[in-house]
Amino acid sequence: MSETFDYCDHGRKVIEIEIEALQKLTRYINGSFSEACRLIATCTGKVIVMGMGKSGHIGNKIAATLASTGTPAFFVHPGEASHGDLGMINKGDVVLAISNSGEASEILTLLPVIKRLGIPLISMTGKPESSMAQMAQIHLQITVDQEACPLNLAPTSSTTATLAMGDALAIALMESRGFTADDFALSHPGGALGRKLLLRxxxxxxxxxxxxxxxxxxxxxxxxxxxxxxxxxxxxxxxxxxxxxxxxxxxxxxxxxxxxxxxxxxxxxxxxxxxxxxxxxxxxxxxxxxxxxxxxxxxxxxxxxxxxxxxxxxxxxxxxxxx
Missing domain, CATH: 3.10.580.10 (CBS-domain)
Incomplete structure (x- = not known):
């Protein structure tokens, strides 16, 4: 590695690319987004979030954000779902499936069963023509022009966009419910946040x-x-x-x-x-x-x-x- 390599310059370029991706993401906050929010808001069960690889890590965080802001949710690993964890999904739930390509085989394997159970499916992908997008009741598009990775391979801009879309869902739902600081405190009783919100x-x-x-x-x-x-x-x-x-x-x-x-x-x-x-x-x-x-x-x-x-x-x- 050259001693003159400018780490800061390359770091700034990554952030600039991801900022641009987020700015363009607002065009996908549309009628489908509203439909997804209404479907989740009227859900009598839980939101089951699924994703493989990096999408799985982001999905885990989205599930946690939903749960902490008043929308019951948890993450189910698609690989484990094929071996028994699918039993965690019940009628009344909504599945939120995440895949940038929309072709994650581990998720596609589960979709016929989810459909047969009559469970609504929301997909979040970067390709509206993908299998997951076509099979979903509602599709949330998260397309980015390029990854921040110079090889355009490592999920960077796409995972940032996915996370932001998940946050948009969670906060829109939170505000629609009139979720208060006291409600938030009840789901965060531990740590500094809980002490600030609960201690009298x-x-x-x-x-x-x-x-x-x-x-x-x-x-x-x-x-x-x-x-x-x-x-x-x-x-x-x-x-x-x-x-x-x-x-x-x-x-x-x-x-x-x-x-x-x-x-x-x-x-x-x-x-x-x-x-x-x-x-x-x-x-x-x-x-x-x-x-x-x-x-x-x-x-x-x-x-x-x-x-x-x-x-x-x-x-x-x-x-x-x-x-």
Whole structure:
């Protein structure tokens, strides 16, 4: 390999070719696309995605995207289907068969059985005259002018186009169903995404003995001791009924020291910050993070009907994986 070989130049050419393929793909978002969406939307079973080789890998991802956006789907390997896995397909399902050439023999072998079962077939191919396209109830065309491979052999532009068409199907169906962020969260309970979409303020806030609070007649020294004990960098100031009156933070202390206030005799009610930022316990933790970032604060008090019920800070959100 020549030391002067320009890897970046060749990499850019690949991306440019694939971008052009995607731009031209929009011409195939037509009546057939709408029919395919309507067929899947009214399907009482699942979408069974099939594909061989690289089309199989893309099909696996399309099935996963459909399933995670509200359309029950899974991938069946055509080779395994011929040896028993075809039993996974039932009446009420829809088959989405993927092949750039439209002549994948492993899939063509299954089509007569699928037809006999009365299961609707959607094909996704690059050749509308192919066997799979002709046998399908609905054909989605994914033709590309050239592969990004300089030999025009390795599936590159064609697999990118296939994946994009699958995404178009999944998202169009998702939007037609009014699929919400809460719906999405229920199918993604694990990992960072699940924590951001499912975790609520009540799940991570400090309560009971861990909740920093003092009365408005307590001294600044009492408040400082409470801040130190609870470790949240702040304390709530409440009345006898636990109604929130204000907050006292590390930042408030720094400002007080500049003014030489006597911390042993001055009541915290005289120096607290009134009407502090608060949040409800039923809101998403991600909303708490957004509020802190907007207000440029590191902690929040949690209230219900102005009664103090909890507190949390940035460290709690970090530890919970929300940020």
């Amino acid at each position: 303020i009540a799940d991570i806030m400090h309560t009971g003995e861990r909740l920093p609070r003092v009365g408005e007649q307590d001294t600044i020294k009492d408040a400082l001791l409470e801040v130190s004990r609870k470790g949240l960098g702040m304390t709530a100031v409440v009345d006898a009924r636990q109604n929130l009156l204000g907050v006292f933070t590390d930042g408030d202390l720094r400002r007080l020291l500049d003014n030489r206030v006597d911390i042993h005799t001055t009541a915290i009610g005289e120096v607290m910050t009134r009407q502090p930022a608060t949040i409800a316990p039923n809101l998403l933790a991600a909303e708490g993070l957004k509020l802190m970032e907007e207000r440029k604060i590191s902690g929040l008090l949690v209230t219900e009907n102005n009664q103090l019920v909890g507190a949390l800070n940035m460290h709690d959100l970090l530890k919970a994986g929300v940020m």
